[in-house]
Amino acid sequence: MTLSPDEITMLTLWGFAVNATIFYTWIVMAVLTVASMIITRNLRADVPPNRWRTTLEVIVQTIQGQIEEIAGGPSRHLIYFAGTLFLFVAASNLLLVVPGFEPPTSSLSTTTALALSVLVAVPLFGITSRGLGGYLMTYLQPSFIMLPFNIISEFSRGISLAIRLYGNIMSGAVIAAILLTVAPFFFPVVMDLLGLLTGMIQAYIFAILATVYISSATAPRKSSDPQEDTP
Template sequence: MSLSPDETILFILLGFPINATIFFTWVVIAVLTVASFLITRNLRADVPPNRWRTALEVIVQGIQAQIEEIAEGPSRHLLYFAGTLFLFVAVSNLLLVVPGFEPPTSSLSTTTALALSVLVAVPLFGISSRGLGGYLKTYVEPSFIMLPFNIISEFSRGVSLAIRLYGNIMSGAVIAAILLTVAPFFFPVVMDLLGLLTGMIQAYIFAILATVYISSATAPKHPSTTQEHSP
């Protein structure tokens, strides 16, 4: 049993070995790109929405509602980022129903790349919202002695995101393989359904955690309310 799609070499392209992680990542990107184009090609006010456009609008509005509950202030750019993370992880896991498909999210390299994208997005969103000086100031709050601890905290977030996503997807794949060796005729359907459920949950959790981390870096400073008012 292959524990990671990184170990499976599918073909050689221009002298470079293409493993299952890279290939199926391209597949997910192609599916998202083609589906987005087909659904939004007639996205005009004078064209009545079809069922696919309605489904897409429900997904986008649901993601936006979740972000608005967490973030303070404008969330349009955060919607683009967190929504893309959610759709990539969700589609990667939903395609498990396709025979022969290996989700790229079951590779530590993919989950690490996703976590690094969040790790880079946090300071970028923070600087965009607070300015360079305002964002750097958060590393020495409430005192300068907290600087190394705040830096470690930022990197530990990315590590925890990568390990969390990889561990959950990989554990599901290992359990499925074990059960298939015990009862190969009964468990495939059950495990496919369980895999779809856990895949959607993991996509949701990953996107929400990314939103929480970014929102903590972009949250506006509230003015002090300690001023006493005379009667």
């Protein structure tokens, strides 16, 4: 049993070996791209709304409402980033039902890349919202002594995101392999259902944590003088 799709070579292109992690990442991106084109091809203002369009609007508004509740206000810019993270992780885990599919999220390299994208997004969103000086000042709060601790905390967030996602997906695969050796006829269905549920939960948690980290960087800095916050 292979513990990571990085160990599986799918094909060779121009002398470079393409492992299962990269190969199935391309598959997930292709599925999401084609699905988005099919779903949104008739979503136009001049077309009367139907049941499918109403369902999509409810889903998008629900996601937007949760993000705005976390961010404390309108945050449309977060929908695209957090929504993309959720769709990629969810699609990777849902495709487990396809025989032979190796979810790229079961590779530490993929989860690390996702965590790094969050680490890069946090200062970018923070600088865009507060300005360079305002964002850098957050590392000096509540005093300059906290600078190294705030920097360590920033990187530890990314590490915890990567290890949490990888550990949960990987542990599910290992448990499934052990149970299959014990009762190969009954447990596959149960483990597939459990894997789908766990995959959706992990996608949701990952997107929510990314939203929380970015929202903390873009939130307006509170003034120490109460009179300055009075409208």
